[in-house]
Every structure is written in structure tokens, then in C-alpha cells.
Amino acid sequence: MTKNYNVAVVGATGMVGQKMIDVLLERQFPISGLKLLASARSADKIIKVGSNNYKVEEVSPQSFEGIDFAFFSAGGDLSKELAPEAAKRGAVVVDNSSAFRMDKKVPLVIPEVNPEAVYSHKGIIANPNCSTIQMVVALNPLHDAATLKRVVAATYQAVSGAGKEAVEELQEQCRAYLDGKPVKTERIPHKGASRTYQIAFNLIPQIDVFVDDGYCKEEIKMIQETRKIMSLPELPITATTVRVPVVNGHSIALNIELEKALSADEARALLEKTPGVLIADKPGQLEYPTPLASDGNDAVFIGRIRPDFSITHGLNLWVVSDNIRKGAATNSIQIAELLL
Ligand SMILES: NC(=O)c1ccc[n+]([C@@H]2O[C@H](COP(=O)([O-])OP(=O)(O)OC[C@H]3O[C@@H](n4cnc5c(N)ncnc54)[C@H](OP(=O)(O)O)[C@@H]3O)[C@@H](O)[C@H]2O)c1
Structure with a gap:
């Protein structure tokens, strides 16, 4: 039986976060629970995902309790503050900001180019710059x-x-x-x-x-x-x-x-x-x-x-x-x- 995972999208109301939700569904990522996180500005906003409605929550360190994968796209400052908190709680963070890309301990991965780098991660993996x-x-x-x-x-x-x-x-x-x-x-x-x-x-x-x-x-x-x-x-x-x-x-x-x-x-x-x-x-x-x-x-x-x-x-x-x-x-x- 395939395992399902608890997933958090941080910056879920943004350009990248919204697309992240679409792509998770399109690729049938095995999700058991989905948390949509953003700032206090968007707390309680309702986002439709497939046929379900999800309430956006204000992100905090506690948001990551029980999360397996956390996709961050809410700017570098937030990633610096909360990606380590998510990793500490056992989540694998995939970070879209530039906060950790040049950190020697953090793999920077394009799956078609250097997939093997991913396995050395210590909780945080960086997604490269778009260009x-x-x-x-x-x-x-x-x-x-x-x-x-x-x-x-x-x-x-x-x-x-x-x-x-x-x-x-x-x-x-x-x-x-x-x-x-x-x-x-x-x-x-x-x-x-x-x-x-x-x-x-x-x-x-x-x-x-x-x-x-x-x-x-x-x-x-x-x-x-x-x-x-x-x-x-x-x-x-x-x-x-x-x-x-x-x-x-x-x-x-x-x-x-x-x-x-x-x-x-x-x-x-x-x-x-x-x-x-x-x-x-x-x-x-x-x-x-x-x-x-x-x-x-x-x-x-x-x-x-x-x-x-x-x-x-x-x-x-x-x-x-x-x-x-x-x-x-x-x-x-x-x-x-x-x-x-
Ligand atoms: N656009 C791209 O092509 C691209 C490509 C690669 C990487 N990125 C990176 O991805 C990140 C987001 O880009 P974007 O284009 O999606 O920006 P965006 O459309 O402006 O969305 C920003 C998102 O971050 C949230 N956010 C901002 N400050 C926050 C805070 N203090 N606490 C919690 N959530 C906060 C916003 O939530 P609210 O709705 O609550 O404000 C919103 O969900 C940036 O780091 C960017 O460099 C972007």
C-alpha cells in the first residue's frame, strides 16, 4: 500500500503557493492531510482544493507538528525563521526562497540534473532560482x-x-x-x-x-x-x-x-x-x-x-x-x- 503524507504549503495564497496546490493535485502527490499557511492577513480565507474547502491558517512553529513535507514560498525571511522549526519537528522542507540555496549543508536540486544530491538533506532542501x-x-x-x-x-x-x-x-x-x-x-x-x-x-x-x-x-x-x-x-x-x-x-x-x-x-x-x-x-x-x-x-x-x-x-x-x-x-x- 502506498503511504500518504501530511503536507503544508507555506505562502499558500501567493503566486507560487497557489500553483503548488494545483501541481500537488495534478501529480497526485499522496496527501493524507493538507495545511494551507500564510500570514495573519490571509488567516481564515477559504481556498477550494479539488472539491474540498480549506481554511488558511496563520503560520507558526506549531503549524508543523505532524507535517511530513512543507513547501515554503513566502519569502526568505520567513524561510530563515520557520524552515528550521519545521525541520526540527520532522518535516522535510522544500524551500523556494534564496535563504538556504548557497548553504553547503543544504542540497540545491533540479531532479533532471542532480537528483542524487537530495539524499544528503538534513531536513531542508532548496529549490533553485527560476531562471x-x-x-x-x-x-x-x-x-x-x-x-x-x-x-x-x-x-x-x-x-x-x-x-x-x-x-x-x-x-x-x-x-x-x-x-x-x-x-x-x-x-x-x-x-x-x-x-x-x-x-x-x-x-x-x-x-x-x-x-x-x-x-x-x-x-x-x-x-x-x-x-x-x-x-x-x-x-x-x-x-x-x-x-x-x-x-x-x-x-x-x-x-x-x-x-x-x-x-x-x-x-x-x-x-x-x-x-x-x-x-x-x-x-x-x-x-x-x-x-x-x-x-x-x-x-x-x-x-x-x-x-x-x-x-x-x-x-x-x-x-x-x-x-x-x-x-x-x-x-x-x-x-x-x-x-x-
Ligand atoms: N514567482 C516566482 O517565479 C518565484 C519563483 C521561485 C521562487 N519564488 C519565491 O517564492 C516566494 C513567494 O513568491 P510569490 O511569487 O508566490 O509571492 P507572492 O505572490 O507575493 O506571495 C507571497 C506569499 O507569501 C505569504 N507571506 C508573505 N509574508 C509572509 C509572512 N510574514 N508570514 C507568512 N506568510 C507570508 C503571502 O501570504 P499573505 O497572502 O498572507 O500575504 C503569500 O501567500 C518568494 O520567496 C520568491 O522569491 C518565486
Whole structure:
């Protein structure tokens, strides 16, 4: 008989948490009890899950008594405070924030890439950054075949990556702009920023706060997390991360240099066989991945695979995925499934 588990979703009212609930049901995760947790703001709110209604509870350390799996997506501060409390009470935490990703004791896992890392967990497992996940799913088979020498990524990231209020802001800004009304800006580049920008009909070359050397934190996350997941601590890799006025689905223009020759056709054939990847690459038929087409899908879509003639053994690729699914909810649940 299969065992069923008590599951908690922390941040259950958010963009990622809501998708987490959908994906748990879709994948028929073996649930015996489900707890939906959020802040006091959402306490007592009713959420329909399948045919049952669940009352949202304000999260506290005691929320995790008897919980087997706790999926956290309520920001880094809350994860730092409560993930250890959940783990202490025997739950396996899969954390979507960046709080523990670079902690040496915490595995950072993409099931298609480094599933074995999950088994070393000590109660907390980190889900990588959304852009990192889709990029590394694409990079890993190419590295196995021809060894990465250098990676250059430029992202085109959807507003859903900044949470549900940012999506509402994009929609309100579009309406106001088209109606010739004043456009309110609060959430982009991030909530509480000293300067905010219109995202509607615009794009913003900043995601998360600025850190050292002119990089923003999202760029540093992509660099450091890729090295950790692929066990390539010295990998030369750089990134420019850009927010674009797309509701959902991140895109990455990826330029890679390899140690060995790998033609575009060979790369396409390798990626075609890669679990979790779907190829959309028929330039003759104007077929390539777009964020709209990726929305609601769990795959990493790859197209525009072509040689980079400016270097020896170079390739260009276009990598698109639903950041709320494979970039967050689906990857987290796949991680937990490795432990069932
Ligand atoms: N969006 C993405 O593409 C993506 C991808 C990967 C990881 N993540 C990470 O996932 C987390 C959530 O992102 P999101 O896009 O879902 O944000 P969101 O739509 O703004 O939702 C935030 C959720 O966290 C809850 N929350 C916030 N502060 C809380 C607190 N102090 N105590 C308890 N619950 C609290 C909110 O509950 P209330 O309803 O009560 O406010 C809500 O359920 C973030 O850490 C983000 O970095 C997001």
C-alpha cells in the first residue's frame, strides 16, 4: 500500500503557493492531510482544493507538528525563521526562497540534473532560482557531451516572478497607460525600492537588489547556483537579468562556449532526448518557443539552436519556461517525489 503524507504549503495564497496546490493535485502527490499557511492577513480565507474547502491558517512553529513535507514560498525571511522549526519537528522542507540555496549543508536540486544530491538533506532542501532551473536543464546535457568552457546568459523575465501584486501592477499600468491616465509604480524593480519604474510597455534591467560590482542579486544567484548544482565551482559564467512586460514565462538567450566540437544538430538531438525538455526549433516554419506558449506547461522549451561563428565550439540557444511551474512549484514537488 502506498503511504500518504501530511503536507503544508507555506505562502499558500501567493503566486507560487497557489500553483503548488494545483501541481500537488495534478501529480497526485499522496496527501493524507493538507495545511494551507500564510500570514495573519490571509488567516481564515477559504481556498477550494479539488472539491474540498480549506481554511488558511496563520503560520507558526506549531503549524508543523505532524507535517511530513512543507513547501515554503513566502519569502526568505520567513524561510530563515520557520524552515528550521519545521525541520526540527520532522518535516522535510522544500524551500523556494534564496535563504538556504548557497548553504553547503543544504542540497540545491533540479531532479533532471542532480537528483542524487537530495539524499544528503538534513531536513531542508532548496529549490533553485527560476531562471537557474531552466538554464541548467539546458546546459547539463551539453556539458556532459562537450564540456562547458564559458556561459553567457541574458534573461527576459516575466512579471509573475515578482509575485501576484506585481502582475496586478502590470495589468493596471497597461489599462492606465492606454487610457491616458497617470501610471502608478510600486513593485518594479522591487517592493520598497528607492526608485520605481513603469514596467508596462517598458523593460527594466534590474531584478532584485544591486550587490557588488554592479551586478544585481538575480545575476549572482544564476552564477553561484549554476556552479553549485553542476558541481563546477570554477565555471566561467555571467548573466544580465531583465524584467519584461510579460505576465508569465521566463526566456533566456544563452550563449555557450564548449571545449569540444558539438554541432547545432548534435546539440538539438541531445536536448531532444533530455527529460523535461521540449524542442521547438523549426526556423523554416517560424517555430520557436515563446513565453505565452510555455504558460501552464511543465517543460523547458528550447529553440533557435545555432552555431556561434564568432568563437570556436560556440552555440546559441533560446530557452523558455513557465517560471511559476518548472521554475518553482513543479520543481519543488518533483524534489519531494524523489523522497517518496
Ligand atoms: N514567482 C516566482 O517565479 C518565484 C519563483 C521561485 C521562487 N519564488 C519565491 O517564492 C516566494 C513567494 O513568491 P510569490 O511569487 O508566490 O509571492 P507572492 O505572490 O507575493 O506571495 C507571497 C506569499 O507569501 C505569504 N507571506 C508573505 N509574508 C509572509 C509572512 N510574514 N508570514 C507568512 N506568510 C507570508 C503571502 O501570504 P499573505 O497572502 O498572507 O500575504 C503569500 O501567500 C518568494 O520567496 C520568491 O522569491 C518565486
